Amino acid sequence: MIDTKKVIEFLEKEGSVAVLPTDTLYGIVARAADQTAVTRLYELKKREGKPGTIIASSLEQLELLGLKKRYLKAVEQYWPGSVSVVIPCAEPKLNYLHQGKNSLAVRIPDKTYLQEILDRTGPLLTSSANNPGEEPASSVAEAKKIFGEKIELYVDGGNLSGNQASTVIRIVDDEVEVLRQGAVKI
Secondary structure (H helix, E strand, C coil), X not given: CCCHHHHHHHHCCCCCCEEEECXXXXXXXXXXXXXXXXXXXXXXXXXXXXXXXXXXXXXXXHHHHCCCHHHHHHHHHHXXXXXXXXXXXXXHHHHHHHCCCCEEEEECCCCHHHHHHHHHHCCEEEEECCCCCCCCCCCHHHHHHHHHHHXXXXXXXXXXXXXXXXXXXXXXXXXXXXXXXXXXXC
């Protein structure tokens, strides 16, 4: 059983980055509104010019973060679930999230414990718990081998080796373009 209260309290501290089971794989996560935490996450993942995915409990949370309602409403039929949708995001105030790419992948997961966490923390930036080019960690032990003491909180959700990453799509001229086939077949 995941102690959601402990996770929420930890993530609400400025600069906090954790590893936890998302709705798909183990992810390294930080509150999307916390620039310090987001910067730490990208440094830990060695990611530059390749934004992570924003997970939220609702469209309203994504709007409050600064994403445009019209883009979210156009793709809401894919949620909740394991489909990440890349939407335009040219907001200069969100450059720390999209790293100058002017787009972000967003998802509303369907896991109850994750919804409970997101309801309190707001949207989280997430990226699979791995080093670039390597397979994602399927257990907390594997994640600890990668990040060690650099991450203060690891949440054990068991072995996730049978899980797939989210399917990533974008809508171009009313057509669905599959960028990565994953947990949901499109």
